[in-house]
Amino acid sequence: MPDVNVEAMEAHLAEIGRRVTVGAHAVLVLDGAGWHTSPKLRVPDNISLLPLPRYSPELNPVENIWEFLRANFLSHRIWPDYDAIVDACCTAWNALMRMPEQIASITSRSWAQVKI
Numbered sequence: 001m002p003d004v005n006v007e008a009m010e011a012h013l014a015e016i017g018r019r020v021t022v023g024a025h026a027v028l029v030l031d032g033a034g035w036h037t038s039p040k041l042r043v044p045d046n047i048s049l050l051p052l053p054r055y056s057p058e059l060n061p062v063e064n065i066w067e068f069l070r071a072n073f074l075s076h077r078i079w080p081d082y083d084a085i086v087d088a089c090c091t092a093w094n095a096l097m098r099m100p101e102q103i104a105s106i107t108s109r110s111w112a113q114v115k116i
Helices: 006-019 061-074 082-097 100-107
Strands: 026-030 047-051
Touching: 006 026, 006 047, 061 082, 061 100, 082 100
Parallel strands: 026 047
Antiparallel strands: none
16 A cells, blocks of 8 residues: 555455454454554454553564565565555565465564463
8 A cells, every 4th residue: 555544454454354254253463553553443243452561663573574675576676666665665565475384483572372
């Protein structure tokens, strides 16, 4: 999406909500971005939001995803225009989506476990 705002976040949450297995519940870890915490944000019933403490990027697994994308797909390159940047980012993201084991490795935290 070209913008980050409450509307984009709602569209993102709606898509995640559609992908959650029936009867399951998703918990999303979020940083403190304004569109993550807006009182106007509508969250699907099958999703809970878990905000991280302020100034704690080391707790945010997506920071490691961005680092991996930059290091492996996006660094040391020059693109001729905005569309080329968007295309490169989409290509990198789609490549990462074909690497679920890599995502699990990057985002896992031995100290973060859910016990049911």
